[in-house]
Amino acid sequence: MVKIIVDCFGGDKSPDANVEGSLAALEKFSDLSLILTGDENILKEKLEGKKYDPSRLEILHAPEVVGCDEKPTDVIRLKKESSMMKAIKLLREDDSISGMVSAGSTGALVAAATLRIGRIRGIIRPAFCPILPTMNGGIVGICDSGANVDITADYLQQYAIMASAYLESVYGIEHPRVALLNIGTEETKGDDLRKTAYPLLESTKGINFVGNMESRDLLTGKYDVVVCDGFSGNVLVKSTEGACLEMLKLLKRDISSSIFNKIGALFMYKMFMKEKEFMNYQNYGGSILLGTEKTVVKGHGSSNARAIEKCIEQAYKTKTGGLSERIEAALAENQKAE
Amino acid sequence: MVKIIVDCFGGDKSPDANVEGSLAALEKFSDLSLILTGDENILKEKLEGKKYDPSRLEILHAPEVVGCDEKPTDVIRLKKESSMMKAIKLLREDDSISGMVSAGSTGALVAAATLRIGRIRGIIRPAFCPILPTMNGGIVGICDSGANVDITADYLQQYAIMASAYLESVYGIEHPRVALLNIGTEETKGDDLRKTAYPLLESTKGINFVGNMESRDLLTGKYDVVVCDGFSGNVLVKSTEGACLEMLKLLKRDISSSIFNKIGALFMYKMFMKEKEFMNYQNYGGSILLGTEKTVVKGHGSSNARAIEKCIEQAYKTKTGGLSERIEAALAENQKAE
Numbered sequence A, B: 001m002v003k004i005i006v007d008c009f010g011g012d013k014s015p016d017a018n019v020e021g022s023l024a025a026l027e028k029f030s031d032l033s034l035i036l037t038g039d040e041n042i043l044k045e046k047l048e049g050k051k052y053d054p055s056r057l058e059i060l061h062a063p064e065v066v067g068c069d070e071k072p073t074d075v076i077r078l079k080k081e082s083s084m085m086k087a088i089k090l091l092r093e094d095d096s097i098s099g100m101v102s103a104g105s106t107g108a109l110v111a112a113a114t115l116r117i118g119r120i121r122g123i124i125r126p127a128f129c130p131i132l133p134t135m136n137g138g139i140v141g142i143c144d145s146g147a148n149v150d151i152t153a154d155y156l157q158q159y160a161i162m163a164s165a166y167l168e169s170v171y172g173i174e175h176p177r178v179a180l181l182n183i184g185t186e187e188t189k190g191d192d193l194r195k196t197a198y199p200l201l202e203s204t205k206g207i208n209f210v211g212n213m214e215s216r217d218l219l220t221g222k223y224d225v226v227v228c229d230g231f232s233g234n235v236l237v238k239s240t241e242g243a244c245l246e247m248l249k250l251l252k253r254d255i256s257s258s259i260f261n262k263i264g265a266l267f268m269y270k271m272f273m274k275e276k277e278f279m280n281y282q283n284y285g286g287s288i289l290l291g292t293e294k295t296v297v298k299g300h301g302s303s304n305a306r307a308i309e310k311c312i313e314q315a316y317k318t319k320t321g322g323l324s325e326r327i328e329a330a331l332a333e334n335q336k337a338e
Helices: A016-028 A040-047 A072-078 A083-093 A106-116 A153-171 A192-202 A215-220 A230-255 A259-267 A269-278 A305-320 A323-337 B016-028 B040-047 B072-078 B083-093 B106-116 B153-171 B192-202 B215-220 B230-255 B259-267 B269-278 B305-320 B323-337
Strands: A002-007 A032-038 A057-061 A097-102 A127-129 A131-133 A139-143 A177-182 A208-214 A225-227 A287-290 A295-298 B002-007 B032-038 B057-061 B097-102 B127-129 B131-133 B139-143 B177-182 B208-214 B225-227 B287-290 B295-298
Touching (some): A002 A016, A002 A305, A016 A032, A016 A305, A032 A305, A057 A083, A072 A083, A083 A097, A106 A287, A106 A295, A127 A230, A139 A230, A153 A177, A153 A225, A153 A287, A215 A230, A230 B215, A259 B269, A269 B259, A287 A305, B002 B083, B016 B032, B016 B040, B016 B305, B032 B083, B032 B305, B040 B057, B083 B106, B097 B305, B106 B287, B139 B153, B139 B215, B153 B177, B215 B230, B287 B305, B295 B305
Parallel strands (some): A002 A032
Antiparallel strands (some): B127 B139, B131 B139, B287 B295
16 A cells, blocks of 8 residues: 555645545555545545545644745744644654655745655755656656755756656656756856766766756757756746746737637637647646655645646655665665766 | 948858848948958858948958857967958957947857957956847846856846846836846845845846846746846746747647648638747847947847848947946946945
């Protein structure tokens, strides 16, 4: 049985989306068991009349909620009874539980998880690895997208190792092509950090390093993993999402501006729906925090039930795919080599 | 008379696009005079039969061409007879000339311009400031997009001053709203560089600093100037362009995949053309190098005649709008304050 905790009081659509997503995940995986954290009365009410296997669903009462603007240090110190902090505490203490999902405050989650869960031996700092769809129907993982902003080349090497193991174990991608985010493809490009990281990545065992990537190639499908500092990774992910979103808005506005466009759009309805669905990040789950001893998946703040279900699936597959073991083995191989 | 040099042997579509764009600019501005650098025989041939005022067009013979992959230091040392290096030399030596346009190798142009043209007094390093269209029909300038990758907060302050003066003098935007690219909007977000830069920008006189910007808001039209280190600025610009481009490709592919979509697209033809035109960077000219004593505009490598014409217009307007004087005045105001 794979046991995962779901923080049901984090995210704009919680607790409804979180409860619904949890039930969908239970339905999907028969060897999955969930613990929902949050106000017990509300959760029981939401579950009333729903069809699920009660032996695979528990509730852990947590009367408090973490707001999205609260200071991480305050959350850790003062919000011990919140659905997020109780989830983290239980994850830490119960060895039979392998992971948790939360769509609550990113800052609080990273800080508390880093502090409380413990890192895989040898990992300097955990890092985020969100997944984006590529234009050829594949996916690309970006590590790090904002957990650590002031870093050294050693971090980038670990990101490459961890994200490769993640794409292999959860998405079944063999020998993921790893690229270093840079401002040009030539080996000598970039700032001091990139110039130090390039030869380090080249000499790293067990990864398939293919060189530098310019950010305009992120969605082309040429790469499976992109490693970067948290600052530029955040810029990369959010500007890509932002540009796609703004273009969709422009299309929508232009379509409604003329009767010809509206007629045209009717013909193309299926296509537009397909594209909207394709670019809907809710379908790609959340951003995993790589490097912690147990799995932490951060859902988008606006996660709907489908997104929460995908987050749980990601956490589930890190266990069944043996992510931690893969990361440990890859780290050991590189330490031996030194 | 405003005198500008056009490097006619740089860019994928040179010399044809460069010559055509030059003639269009001459047509547009009656007090503009151009000097074209490049192979004299070829240029004369390209000009044959064309209608233009010969008193406002000169040719400076330059038999060599700078390749796009050549090492900047080699170009400066060995390619003295190239159209780019002769343009830079003339710009430096002739006080009656105010600027130049080149669509050639970025690295060579930055290195040579920084070394040969001289900086405005007080400027640490010149920086690029490309312009992107926003979804509400406006524009946004991003400084720096790749000239300097290892920087301090002082650079960002100068970028804010220079880019504000640029948007004012060339695009007529009053009190441009300046944002600091960051990974969150709160004042305390980001790495050490951003944390130091925020209060510095707040205390800078003569700019309209409005706080941090997340990269997903670049195209919303909420900001006129975004300041950032050259690494993340490069990521910001290229990932935005890349995402828009990939979405257009996806649309195109999907349209041709079914007869319904094709019929729909016919109805929406005008709309698609408008959007394509709107996102066509050729309409927005090139990226100015801010901080040099004389104006250097870098055109995109694939610049067509329209793009070259816009680049010349940008260089022309830096002179008529008094860009250098504005930057000098703003720098002086802030030095006095210290």
